[in-house]
Amino acid sequence: MSAYGISSYPDVPAIEARIRNLTGSPIRTLTAEQLAAYHEWYEKHTPTSKQAAAEANEYIPGGVQHNLALNDPWALSITRAEGAYLHDADGNRYIDFLQAGGPTVLGSNHEAVRAAVLELLEHCGPVTGMLHPSETALAKLIHDFMPAVHKFRMLGSGTEAVMAAIRVARAHTGKQHIIKVGGAYHGWSDQVVFGLRIPGSGPLEAAGIPAPAYSGTSETAPGDLEALRARLTVNAENGGTAAVLLEPVGPESGTHPAPHDFNAAVRELCDEFGTLLVFDEVVTGFRLGMGGAQGYYGVAPDLTVFGKCVAGGYPAAGGVGGREEVMAAFAGGLTAAGQRALTGGTLAANPLSCTAGYHTLLEMDRLDAPAKAGAAGDRLRAGLEGLIAKYELPYVTYNFGSIVHLHTSGVLHLRLDDPEFFDKLTPRLKMLGHMSLAYAAEGVITLAGSRIYTSMADTDEVIDDALAAFERVFAQIPA
Numbered sequence: 203m204s205a206y207g208i209s210s211y212p213d214v215p216a217i218e219a220r221i222r223n224l225t226g227s228p229i230r231t232l233t234a235e236q237l238a239a240y241h242e243w244y245e246k247h248t249p250t251s252k253q254a255a256a257e258a259n260e261y262i263p264g265g266v267q268h269n270l271a272l273n274d275p276w277a278l279s280i281t282r283a284e285g286a287y288l289h290d291a292d293g294n295r296y297i298d299f300l301q302a303g304g305p306t307v308l309g310s311n312h313e314a315v316r317a318a319v320l321e322l323l324e325h326c327g328p329v330t331g332m333l334h335p336s337e338t339a340l341a342k343l344i345h346d347f348m349p350a351v352h353k354f355r356m357l358g359s360g361t362e363a364v365m366a367a368i369r370v371a372r373a374h375t376g377k378q379h380i381i382k383v384g385g386a387y388h389g390w391s392d393q394v395v396f397g398l399r400i401p402g403s404g405p406l407e408a409a410g411i412p413a414p415a416y417s418g419t420s421e422t423a424p425g426d427l428e429a430l431r432a433r434l435t436v437n438a439e440n441g442g443t444a445a446v447l448l449e450p451v452g453p454e455s456g457t458h459p460a461p462h463d464f465n466a467a468v469r470e471l472c473d474e475f476g477t478l479l480v481f482d483e484v485v486t487g488f489r490l491g492m493g494g495a496q497g498y499y500g501v502a503p504d505l506t507v508f509g510k511c512v513a514g515g516y517p518a519a520g521g522v523g524g525r526e527e528v529m530a531a532f533a534g535g536l537t538a539a540g541q542r543a544l545t546g547g548t549l550a551a552n553p554l555s556c557t558a559g560y561h562t563l564l565e566m567d568r569l570d571a572p573a574k575a576g577a578a579g580d581r582l583r584a585g586l587e588g589l590i591a592k593y594e595l596p597y598v599t600y601n602f603g604s605i606v607h608l609h610t611s612g613v614l615h616l617r618l619d620d621p622e623f624f625d626k627l628t629p630r631l632k633m634l635g636h637m638s639l640a641y642a643a644e645g646v647i648t649l650a651g652s653r654i655y656t657s658m659a660d661t662d663e664v665i666d667d668a669l670a671a672f673e674r675v676f677a678q679i680p681a
């Protein structure tokens with residue numbers, strides 16, 4: 203199996219100290235004049251996008267379909283994606299550090315995967331509703347890479363896979379409660395839109411969700427094992443905990459980074475309380491390495507949630523896998539008898555998604571993609587660290603291989619017990635948007651201005667170009 207993509211683990215206590223300094227310091231952002239100059243750049247260079255965005259606003263709520271999409275001053279209309287680059291309708295080229303939100307560790311629209319998909323379309327079409335060989339091939343390959351995943355149920359998205367994992371955990375254990383780590387995003391289903399993005403925020407983002415839908419969900423602070431034990435103890439007297447659900451690198455791809463030994467300690471707690479451990483590997487699954495975060499940390503979860511890479515950037519990317527006895531509750535087919543955790547979907551496990559996923563994973567392993575993408579992340583993080591020091595900025599950067607964090611406003615790290623929380627929230631959120639639009643105008647697309655996914659396509663030259671773009675932004679920030 204190819205190597206893991208993390209060359210050295212982030213120093214979590216040092217990062218936390220730097221983040222506390224960031225959120226405790228005044229914001230260091232672009233001036234109104236500098237922003238006006240960037241707006242002028244958009245006016246001059248992206249007129250087709252401007253027009254397309256105006257039309258999108260007529261028919262699409264908010265004018266964009268993704269929650270974290272760049273839409274200030276308007277959404278860029280991207281018409282071509284290739285390797286490390288995105289191209290917009292006006293002919294501008296951008297370095298692509300969004301990578302569609304993470305699934306394309308090989309780089310966008312990788313040729314070998316495309317060829318396998320085209321061949322499938324030629325001979326079978328995208329969907330039949332019957333068993334296709336690619337479904338078994340993908341499930342077997344995942345098992346080969348992740349031995350803890352004995353069986354695998356392919357679904358349509360990470361959101362669906364989390365729903366299924368929770369359902370099967372309850373069906374298997376007969377217990378009711380779910381515990382997540384505060385601040386984590388596990389998709390948008392009713393039970394997990396709780397404690398979203400900012401730890402401790404509970405139902406703040408739960409508009410449209412009746413309270414009973416998430417009454418079985420609780421959150422504990424990132425990295426806080428004592429709080430987790432306390433919650434497990436309370437739950438044990440009240441129906442028990444079916445599952446602890448977490449992202450192994452920490453919430454939001456490690457925006458709140460997990461200490462290296464956290465996962466093993468949670469594993470022990472879960473065993474002590476008869477609770478299933480569910481790893482959400484929607485991002486880390488294959489990005490950190492073909493064995494996922496579970497292979498990297500050497501901790502076997504009972505269930506693993508997949509998304510993104512599992513269909514290699516093609517649609518319908520989700521699945522849940524795990525221990526034989528737990529997965530048995532997902533029995534399928536007309537003859538399945540008895541109580542089962544119902545899942546499904548017309549397009550779930552369609553030949554197109556499974557073929558794309560299977561060939562993506564094979565290619566990633568063959569080409570050592572997680573390690574190459576990780577090395578690109580290391581180079582970028584080291585360069586960003588240098589720029590932050592050079593311009594004496596309070597910004598914080600660190601990486602888990604190809605997952606690079608760049609916190610400039612600290613908005614995601616504001617604490618609800620900070621008496622200035624609401625005063626800080628709006629300007630820092632705005633700043634994140636401003637940095638994001640400045641990076642894009644300088645030729646780099648990020649995930650909402652604070653997260654970067656590198657890919658195998660990011661050569662040293664690409665990373666150095668990106669660093670030059672970041673420097674053009676940082677150099678302007680007034681003292």
Ligand SMILES: Cc1ncc(COP(=O)(O)O)c(C=O)c1O
Pocket residue numbers: 303358359360361362364387388389390449455482484485509510519520
């Ligand atoms: C950690 C994590 N879990 C779950 C999801 C939801 O996956 P999907 O967008 O496929 O529904 C995401 C999406 O970004 C994610 O990052």
